[in-house]
Amino acid sequence: MQSKTSLFNKQLLKQDLMSAGWIGIVYFAGLFFSLPLNLMMLESDERRNYSFNSLFDSNAEIQLFLLYIIPVLVAVFLYRYMHVKNAADFIHSLPITRRKIFNHHFLIGIALIVMPLLLIAVTLSLMLPAMDLYMIYTQTDIWEWFGVSVAFSLLLFSAGVLIGMFTGVSAVQGVLTYIFLLFPAGILVLIYSNLDVLLDGFPSSYYQLTNVDLYSPLTDFVDMYDWKFHGWKFSIYMLLSLVFYVLAWFVYHKRPAEASGQPLAFHQVRPIFKYGVTTCMMLFGGFYFDETDNHFGWIVFGYIVGSLIGYLVAEMVLQKTWRVFGKWKGYVLFLAVAGAVILLLSFDVTGYEKRLPEAEQIESVYFNENPMYYSDERSTKNIRDMAIEDPRIIRQVQKLHQQLIEQSSSILPDDRSNEEKLFFSYQLKNGKMINREYYIDLDETYEQYLKPIYESREYKEIKNRILTMDENDFGNLVISSEFDRSSSTSIVEKTEIKEALQQLKQDIYDQKYEEIVHPSDTMAYIEVPEEENMFYQLPILRSYENFQSWLKNQGIYDQTIIQADDISYAVILDERDESQDVYETLYEEKNGDNGLVTENKQKIGRILETVTSEHYGTEDSSHYYAGFYLEGKNNPVVRPISKANVPAFVTDYFGDK
Amino acid sequence: MIVSNSISKKYEKSHVLQHVGLQVNKGSIYGLLGSNGAGKTTLLKIIAGIVRPDDGEITVDGKGVFEDTEVKAAMFFLADSLYFFSQYTIKQMADFYRDTYPNWNQERFLKLQQLFQLDRKKKISQFSKGMQRQVAFWLALSTMPEYLILDEPFDGLDAVIRKKIKNLLVQDVAEREMTIIISSHNLREIEDICDYIGILHQGQLLLEKDIDDLKSDIHKVQVAFRQKPETEVWDNLDVLYKERRGSVILAIVRGKEEDIVSHLEQYQPVILDLLPLTLEEIFVYEMGDAGYAIENILV
Numbered sequence: 001m002q003s004k005t006s007l008f009n010k011q012l013l014k015q016d017l018m019s020a021g022w023i024g025i026v027y028f029a030g031l032f033f034s035l036p037l038n039l040m041m042l043e044s045d046e047r048r049n050y051s052f053n054s055l056f057d058s059n060a061e062i063q064l065f066l067l068y069i070i071p072v073l074v075a076v077f078l079y080r081y082m083h084v085k086n087a088a089d090f091i092h093s094l095p096i097t098r099r100k101i102f103n104h105h106f107l108i109g110i111a112l113i114v115m116p117l118l119l120i121a122v123t124l125s126l127m128l129p130a131m132d133l134y135m136i137y138t139q140t141d142i143w144e145w146f147g148v149s150v151a152f153s154l155l156l157f158s159a160g161v162l163i164g165m166f167t168g169v170s171a172v173q174g175v176l177t178y179i180f181l182l183f184p185a186g187i188l189v190l191i192y193s194n195l196d197v198l199l200d201g202f203p204s205s206y207y208q209l210t211n212v213d214l215y216s217p218l219t220d221f222v223d224m225y226d227w228k229f230h231g232w233k234f235s236i237y238m239l240l241s242l243v244f245y246v247l248a249w250f251v252y253h254k255r256p257a258e259a260s261g262q263p264l265a266f267h268q269v270r271p272i273f274k275y276g277v278t279t280c281m282m283l284f285g286g287f288y289f290d291e292t293d294n295h296f297g298w299i300v301f302g303y304i305v306g307s308l309i310g311y312l313v314a315e316m317v318l319q320k321t322w323r324v325f326g327k328w329k330g331y332v333l334f335l336a337v338a339g340a341v342i343l344l345l346s347f348d349v350t351g352y353e354k355r356l357p358e359a360e361q362i363e364s365v366y367f368n369e370n371p372m373y374y375s376d377e378r379s380t381k382n383i384r385d386m387a388i389e390d391p392r393i394i395r396q397v398q399k400l401h402q403q404l405i406e407q408s409s410s411i412l413p414d415d416r417s418n419e420e421k422l423f424f425s426y427q428l429k430n431g432k433m434i435n436r437e438y439y440i441d442l443d444e445t446y447e448q449y450l451k452p453i454y455e456s457r458e459y460k461e462i463k464n465r466i467l468t469m470d471e472n473d474f475g476n477l478v479i480s481s482e483f484d485r486s487s488s489t490s491i492v493e494k495t496e497i498k499e500a501l502q503q504l505k506q507d508i509y510d511q512k513y514e515e516i517v518h519p520s521d522t523m524a525y526i527e528v529p530e531e532e533n534m535f536y537q538l539p540i541l542r543s544y545e546n547f548q549s550w551l552k553n554q555g556i557y558d559q560t561i562i563q564a565d566d567i568s569y570a571v572i573l574d575e576r577d578e579s580q581d582v583y584e585t586l587y588e589e590k591n592g593d594n595g596l597v598t599e600n601k602q603k604i605g606r607i608l609e610t611v612t613s614e615h616y617g618t619e620d621s622s623h624y625y626a627g628f629y630l631e632g633k634n635n636p637v638v639r640p641i642s643k644a645n646v647p648a649f650v651t652d653y654f655g656d657k
Numbered sequence: 658m659i660v661s662n663s664i665s666k667k668y669e670k671s672h673v674l675q676h677v678g679l680q681v682n683k684g685s686i687y688g689l690l691g692s693n694g695a696g697k698t699t700l701l702k703i704i705a706g707i708v709r710p711d712d713g714e715i716t717v718d719g720k721g722v723f724e725d726t727e728v729k730a731a732m733f734f735l736a737d738s739l740y741f742f743s744q745y746t747i748k749q750m751a752d753f754y755r756d757t758y759p760n761w762n763q764e765r766f767l768k769l770q771q772l773f774q775l776d777r778k779k780k781i782s783q784f785s786k787g788m789q790r791q792v793a794f795w796l797a798l799s800t801m802p803e804y805l806i807l808d809e810p811f812d813g814l815d816a817v818i819r820k821k822i823k824n825l826l827v828q829d830v831a832e833r834e835m836t837i838i839i840s841s842h843n844l845r846e847i848e849d850i851c852d853y854i855g856i857l858h859q860g861q862l863l864l865e866k867d868i869d870d871l872k873s874d875i876h877k878v879q880v881a882f883r884q885k886p887e888t889e890v891w892d893n894l895d896v897l898y899k900e901r902r903g904s905v906i907l908a909i910v911r912g913k914e915e916d917i918v919s920h921l922e923q924y925q926p927v928i929l930d931l932l933p934l935t936l937e938e939i940f941v942y943e944m945g946d947a948g949y950a951i952e953n954i955l956v
Contacts, residue, residue: 011753015742086740092707094757095730257707258668258699267669 009096009104016108020077023070028116030066034059036123043131055124055137055145068218071153072177074112075160076170078105083170088260102252106161106245113153121146148229151237155217156181158244165251166269168262172317178218185216190283197290197299198345200353201405203437206423263317274314278334281310303342307334356401357426357434364389366425367397367453369442383425386462393456397424400449404438451513464508466528466538471498478527479540479551479560489560500550507544515543521611521639523548523561542609562630564605571627571636572596572607574654586627586636596653604628606647611639622646624654658683659704659804659836664713666699673699675860676713681853684834686826688851690844695857697840698737701808704838705734717804730759733802737809739793741781747792748777751799758800766799772821786813794822798829805829807839811846823850848936856940864943868936875939878908879930880921890924897942909934909942 038059042050056063081087091101124142127133160177167173189212196204213219217237259265264273285306289298311331315324348354364387388394401424420442426434442450453459461467477497480488491497504526522539530536540547551557573582577594598604607626622643627636641650659681666674673696681687691697702708703715706722706729714721717728741750755761770777773791775784781792790813797805805826811819827850829835841847844854848868855865875897881904882890891899895911905928910917914931921929934942 009756011756015753019743086736086738089702089707089734089736090740093705093729093732093734093736095726095728095732095759096757097724097726256709258702 009100012096012101012104013108016078016105019080020074020108020112023074023077024112024116027066027070027112028119030062030070031116031120032123034062034066035120036127039124039127039133039136040131043133050136052136052141055141056148064221067149067152067221068156071113071156072160072174074109075157075164075177076174078109078112079161079164079173080170082164082255083168083173083260085260088257092257098253099249102249106249109157109161110154113157114150117146117149117153144229147234151229151234151241152217152221154241155237155244158241158248162244162248162251165248165255166265168259168265172263181218182216185212185214185219187280187283188212188215190280190287193287193290194283195345197286197296198342199348201436201438202352203423203425203435205421206425206435206437263320270318274311274318274330275334277314278307278310278331279338281313282307282338285309303338304335307331307338354405355434356398356405357428359391359395359398361428361430362394362398363387363427363429365394365397365427366423367459368423369420369450384427387425387427388456388458388462390456390458393453393458396449396452396456400446400453401436403446403449404440407440447513450517454513454516455511457509460508460511466501467505467508469501469528471501473529474501475529477501479556480525480527480537481560481562487560489556496554500547503546503550504540504544507541507546510546511543515541518642518644519543519612520642521608562608562628564601564608566630567604567608567628568631569597569599569629570604570607571629572598572641572650572653573625573627575623575625577654582625583638586625586638594654596650603647603649607641607650610641610645610647612642624650659715659717659838661700661704661715662713664700664703664710664715666696666703666708666710666712668699672860674703674710677857677860677862678713679855679862679865681836681838683836684830685853686830686837686839686851687853687855688844688847689838689840689855689857690842690847691840691857692842696860697842697857698808700857701734701806701838701840705729705732705806707734731803732806733758733797733800733804734806735793735797735808735810737812739789741789741792743782744780746778746780747775747795750781750792750796751777754796754800758802760801762799762801765801766795769795769798772825787815787818790814791818791822794825798825801833803835805835805837807837809840809842811841826850844937844940854936871936871939871943872934873914875909875911875934875943876914876917877932877934877938878910878917878921879905879928879932880908880926881905881928882924882926890921894920909938 035055035058042048052058081091092098121142124137125139128137128139128142156177159181160173163177163180164170164173167176188207192202192204192207192212195202213222255265264270282303283306285302285304286299287302288306289302308331311334312324315327316322364384366383366387388397400422404422420440422438422440422442424434424436424438428434440446472494474497475492477491477500478488479491491500520541520543523542524540525537526540527535528538542548548557548561551560571586573585573595575582578585608628611626622641624641624646625638626641627638629636641647659679661677661679663676663678664674665672665676677696677700679687679700689697689700699708703710704717704722706724709723716722717732720728722728722732742753745753751766755763773795775788775792775795781789784792790810794810811822814822826835826837830837839847839851848854852868853866854868854871856863891908894908894917896908897911898909900907918929918931
């Protein structure tokens, strides 16, 4: 006979192991296959060179699959008895408290997850010296891998157990667990993209850039190959596991034993589930039609169809039958409330669209009009670093913003690809941020607003990092030709570097609005140091006169900048006359159906002055493309001719169209 | 003693139990009768501490059952559909109970094997349904419960086994004052062992009676008078039912035997017989209007 207060019921643990132990064995086998065995295979093949960023790289797909499946499987199988009527009655009739039953299962769950991982970690750590694998991984790698795997699995397991408490059907437990884990990231995406449709100025790309992935372990873990699992993340995972455990434990105590077989164990949760699913599906419907079509009518259709499907599915799950077509009262009520919320939002009752902070509240403002992906906006810190602080320019930004608000024409996300993205991020004195994003065609009407901003010293300094750089950061100055990157000139003399950069800076400070908006072609690049051994290439425009004359004074202009003399002949094609892509034609056939070929140096020089850079989009370019064939080079350099100044002899040749 | 105090339980919107107050005395065998869906199983699960009532409370020897391991250790609940851990042998299942119930009696377990004649090393799932039922009783009795709660326990058992088990149960009740609550939808199935009967109908306890009281309290009277008796013959008696077959009057009368006899003898009957009623008949007459409720359980 055993004492009544003993902490463990050996037989209960045994029963768990007998019913769910196989999962641990499968887990171990899978891990053994993807780690030690895989390493042995790779080692035995002497021809193969391999390396890992982390141990997750070894048979990553299998590891990922196991990590995603096993913990939830363990949770489902260990707590399966709750979902089987007979078993639930049986277990709860025994003289064991619910607390104890729960903890026994939880403990076995942890063991089934951690033991295989631990065994593999020990195996790996023994293999390290035995097979001399120090080139592949280290002891630290092993325990990092172990810790990350444990934290991730425990989070999934405890979430699975928690969800299991709320349902009486094992399949529902499995499905709901993944939905639950995905929920924070998913709902953020849905809310952001829907607000994006409903609210003019909603900075959706700003929000989506700030790592939505992070909010769900499932999305965060997908790219585990090359990220670092930081200590804080480990702590959050562990803390969440603990919270889920405590919650599950608490709910288990309250859970009615007779709930087995019911999709939801607590009838109080039913409306939350029902309308939660309906809301999510409504948002998803809007999101889907927003992504695929750009009519507001279709988006509304998406809301209605999505919510209807959500409502019906929720009812089907709750009533465990597909014949649920009789209960409409709840849905009608939902539509009324959701419709009201959406209407209120699009009528901007909160004043969101009109909100523009007062000048005296603004500490600084980050302003960017670059339509391209701007990785620096990923972090708030970067945005703060690159914000404008000069109150006079801030006022200009505000004027522009005011104009945008007044001209408000909401453009659905699908129509945005041809528009400029304007992003405003106000840092307020009280520490808050106001972020807005607009898509708009920056035509001439905006010149009066943009000009003072673009031409301001501070904004230029923010946009052009070179302006704030110290000349001493340059060990040498490499100037490479635009057309032919292989030929470059390197300046090593400190004073010369300083001089050159000063000229360059002056050129940028002198740039007028016109030049910034319609940049001329680049004539060269200089290498600007970024990090250790990292450079980026800064284009030198043909319009940089100070720098040009400095090159000439130094006598290195001719050797670094391609001029008409370097070009043996040029071919000009009219895009509209060509049957195929002009680049292809120029590269492969050297001439098109109706091309202008010239060897005249003067004309070539004239064309060189009018081509635009290929980096600034097609907005400034005409239909004419020039192919320059350099001496001794097979492939031409192709540039569009700028719309604003097509040489007369070109239009003469092709005729006015 | 098990006392329930106005217990109510609702599943979804349907009231399964409404204000059920029942009392089961120590050492008695309490038969809980009711047709399907009357709430018997729910009531038993509440008594066994599996289900928590929405309202009211249940006490066993003055203590609540729910989550009280001490009370539950002295109790054994045998559900209508049996449950054993899958792939377990009788021996493994016995080991489980031994570690779970502090009063487990290994000696008894071994002794009962001679009675049941089942192989302890065999997996329970390989036994027939009737044999599994015997295994359940075997294990249940080995935990030496003070309170044994049986939900429809004799379903699917042949008469021989049924007799065998009933004997065992009665023996335990006699020897160590075990208390049994036994539910059934069939009165005949359990009337031979119960000394107390409760009838549950649509979630309400219609009646709760000591069978001995019932039997001594209600009588079938066969009486014939020489001349047509005055009507007041029956006036002072509690007559539940009366019919005339020729000159013989057949009546069901409530009351003490001596009282009835002495009363009727005043009128010099030619025949006066008091016949025993079957339990079934007692219920039919006792229930009167509510009789419809028990028709099902009498089949």
